[in-house]
Amino acid sequence: MMEITGLRKIFGKGTINEKVALANFSMTVGDGEFVTVIGGNGAGKSTLMNCIAGVYETEEGKIVLDGKDMTTMPEHLRSQWIGRVFQDPSKGTAFDMTIEQNLAIAYGKGKLRGLTPGIKKSEVDFFREQLVLLGLGLEDRMKHKVGLLSGGQRQALTLLMATIVKPKLLLLDEHTAALDPPTAKTVLALTDRFVSEHGLSTFMITHNMKAALSHGTRTIMMHEGRIILDVSGKERETMTVEDLIEQFEKKAGQELDNDRMLLG
Amino acid sequence: MPIPLLVGSVEQGLIYAVMALGVFLSFRTLNTPDLTVDGSFVLGAAFSAVICSGGGNPFFAVVVAFVAGCLAGSVTALLNTKLQIQPLLAGILVMLGLYSVNLRVLGGKANIPLMNIKTIYNSFDGTALEAYGEILVIFLVISFVLLLLYLFLQTKLGFALRATGDNEYMVRASGINTNRMKLIGMALANGLVATSGAMIAQYQSYADVGMGLGMVVIGLASVIIGEVIFGTKTLRRRLIAVVLGAVIYRVVIAYSMSRGLPAVDLKLISAIIVTIALSIGVISKYLLKYYKRFAMTTLGKKLIPSPRAKATPEGGDQK
Numbered sequence: 001m002m003e004i005t006g007l008r009k010i011f012g013k014g015t016i017n018e019k020v021a022l023a024n025f026s027m028t029v030g031d032g033e034f035v036t037v038i039g040g041n042g043a044g045k046s047t048l049m050n051c052i053a054g055v056y057e058t059e060e061g062k063i064v065l066d067g068k069d070m071t072t073m074p075e076h077l078r079s080q081w082i083g084r085v086f087q088d089p090s091k092g093t094a095f096d097m098t099i100e101q102n103l104a105i106a107y108g109k110g111k112l113r114g115l116t117p118g119i120k121k122s123e124v125d126f127f128r129e130q131l132v133l134l135g136l137g138l139e140d141r142m143k144h145k146v147g148l149l150s151g152g153q154r155q156a157l158t159l160l161m162a163t164i165v166k167p168k169l170l171l172l173d174e175h176t177a178a179l180d181p182p183t184a185k186t187v188l189a190l191t192d193r194f195v196s197e198h199g200l201s202t203f204m205i206t207h208n209m210k211a212a213l214s215h216g217t218r219t220i221m222m223h224e225g226r227i228i229l230d231v232s233g234k235e236r237e238t239m240t241v242e243d244l245i246e247q248f249e250k251k252a253g254q255e256l257d258n259d260r261m262l263l264g
Numbered sequence: 265m266p267i268p269l270l271v272g273s274v275e276q277g278l279i280y281a282v283m284a285l286g287v288f289l290s291f292r293t294l295n296t297p298d299l300t301v302d303g304s305f306v307l308g309a310a311f312s313a314v315i316c317s318g319g320g321n322p323f324f325a326v327v328v329a330f331v332a333g334c335l336a337g338s339v340t341a342l343l344n345t346k347l348q349i350q351p352l353l354a355g356i357l358v359m360l361g362l363y364s365v366n367l368r369v370l371g372g373k374a375n376i377p378l379m380n381i382k383t384i385y386n387s388f389d390g391t392a393l394e395a396y397g398e399i400l401v402i403f404l405v406i407s408f409v410l411l412l413l414y415l416f417l418q419t420k421l422g423f424a425l426r427a428t429g430d431n432e433y434m435v436r437a438s439g440i441n442t443n444r445m446k447l448i449g450m451a452l453a454n455g456l457v458a459t460s461g462a463m464i465a466q467y468q469s470y471a472d473v474g475m476g477l478g479m480v481v482i483g484l485a486s487v488i489i490g491e492v493i494f495g496t497k498t499l500r501r502r503l504i505a506v507v508l509g510a511v512i513y514r515v516v517i518a519y520s521m522s523r524g525l526p527a528v529d530l531k532l533i534s535a536i537i538v539t540i541a542l543s544i545g546v547i548s549k550y551l552l553k554y555y556k557r558f559a560m561t562t563l564g565k566k567l568i569p570s571p572r573a574k575a576t577p578e579g580g581d582q583k
Contacts, residue, residue: 053437079439086433094430097423102434105423109439113420161438 002029002052002169002201007061009047009225021047023225025061029169032199036212038244039222040256045205048222049173052203054078066168080110083162083200085155085175092158095147099138099157102146103127106161130160134190152183156190163194170195172204176211184208188215207261209241219244223252265519271399273518277511278402279463280482282409284490284510285503286333286456287483292502293417294449295429296344299355299480301457303362304336306476308458310369313376313471322384326462333458334451336362341450345443366473375472383466398467405463406507409456414503416452425449457483478531481538486510488541513537 009022021044029035039045050056052063054075063070070078086092093102104119104127124142131139134156138149146154155175162170172191176184192215195202206212212219218232221244228251231239248256283305290298308329315325336358343354370376384405388397416422427435428445435442457479465471490509496502517534521527540547 074441076436076439076441079437082437084437091431091433092437094427094434096430097427101423102427104420105427105435105438105440108420108424111420113424113440115416115419115421118418118420118423 001031001066003062003064004028004052005062005064007048007051007063008059009044009051009056010059013059021225022051022058022061025225025227027220027227027230029201029203031201033218034195034200034202034216035204035218035220036216037203037205037220037222038207038209038212040252040261043222044225045222046173047225049084049171049203049205052078052169053082053084053171081168083165083167083170085158085162085170085172087174087177089151089154089158089178092161093146093149093154096145098143098145099131099149100124100127100142102157103130103161103164106164109165130164134160150183152179152187155179155187159187159190159194163198163200166198167200170200170202172202174205174207177207191215209244209261213239213241213244221248221251223248228252265515265522269518269522270515273514274511275399275402276464276467276518277514278406278507279460279467280486280514281406281460281507281510282463283457283460283479284483284486284506285409285413286453286460287480288487288503288506289413289449289453289456290337291484291487293426293429294446294453296351296446296450297355297480297484298337298340298450298453299352300336300340300358300362300450300454301355301480301483302476302478303359303366304333304454304457304476305461305464305479306366306471306473307332307336307362307369308461309465309471309475310366310376310461310473311458312462312465313378314369314371316378316381316383316466317376322382322386322466325466326384326459329458329462330455333461334455336458337450337452337454338447340454341443341447344450345446363473370471370473374474375470378466378469378471381469383469384463385466402463409459410503410507413456414500417499421448478534481531481534482510482513485534485538485541486513488538489513492541492544 005026007022007025008020011017011019011021019042021042025044025048037045037048047056051058054070054073054077058071061071065081084092094105097105100119104123107123107127128139128142131142136153136156138153138157146157149157159175175191176187179187188211191204194200202216204216206215213236218230219236220227221229229244229247245256283301287298287301290296311329311332312322312325315328316322340351340354340358343349343357344351349357367374385398385401387401388394393400417426424435424440425445425448427438428440428442428449432442435445461476464475486509487506488509489512490505490507491502493512494501494505494508496505517530520533521530525533
């Protein structure tokens, strides 16, 4: 379970460009809950992810994951429990290293990285089994450099890397936004499978309103660094994209503005 | 090219290869051009000369040089990670500071001669292999360094180090402290550079405070020459390519000098070689573009235009 209380993040504090990205943001995410996050440009979605992951320091507030206060913990320590997939497919993998080497690095999460062999024989078999599950044929290309993979293949691999050591929290920052629609669909389907198989608590930012409703168990809508809509259960099941937009305009008092937003 | 000169430059090339492997570690593996090299090379040479001339064990001198180089590299890494100074600037600062440190180590003198002093190259003296002592010692050392470095880069720690140069986001997301990786990488890189300096000092029988000038450029030249000629397909090939690159560089320089290249111009030539090597991709792109334009305008008129050539949208002769 993750509890965020009174999180505040200000960019350019004290300058004329001062921007409050997160304004007293609070929410609790239960175990196995899959939250989809939507919102307009500059609503604070990515900032929220980066604050949880430890990329940004926060001005105020607390982030507690499974009873452990992570608020001031550096990014690499939080990563022991947090899996991440980025929007940019090139961010999630080391391009000049092979698929199996990338997996080995991800598999070493939370363990001591000493002078033992980077990949053990037994691990190679385990990685192959895991790659078969992706259904992309990557198991036959384990010694290929990741730089040779397509964006979709990389995101699928990053997803596997983010979950190969079961995280307490999975953060997906528009991880399908850079992919073409069929590939995005494949990666989303994989996401669903990984999340439900491992029962992962998940945050997924998406620009796709339909995906926000059809995936996950709970949807939050952000505006100016706050949650303005939080739906789950029955209410969410019957909701349509039109309802969502209508709700946004009512609560935010303005039209939804996101240049990447997909309605369908 | 006379044989002794060739042998001599191959020997020197193999010693400089240790330094080039250090530069490979910082420049390619960590993706940071590290200018500390110019200073840490001399640091190694200085310790080596001082210890040897004081009657110390020449191998011990090399080990001390390695450790001193590691410390120098650590300072650069800490300036970068803890004080957030840009890597290039951090390297320049440490290089400058090392100039004074090196003079201190050399006891305030600009150079220390090592005449008639036992060095690592005398290890086979008195045995049947005495005549080949130098090349044997050098060969053993470079093989040892190459093997250790290769094995190290295949460990879990080595993987983390390599990935840090590739993609810091991914490395931090995998729970690895990138600052620590930079510290380890820079320390090792400069340790190798100082080792090379220590070996060169014993090889040429003196250490000079100015001997490190342009060392980083020679290292880069070796790395790039190796990559261009031998490729970058596997790690093993890359490492061996760096060593061979260093040897080729040395041999070419020695050959040019034996054919009358004035020693004064050496640094300029090195700088030009590296400039060309670094920009080879861009230059070939320009050349291709001009060739295409030339082919389209001048040659195109002479040839009967094929339907395919007409269909090319960027045809320069369509106006």
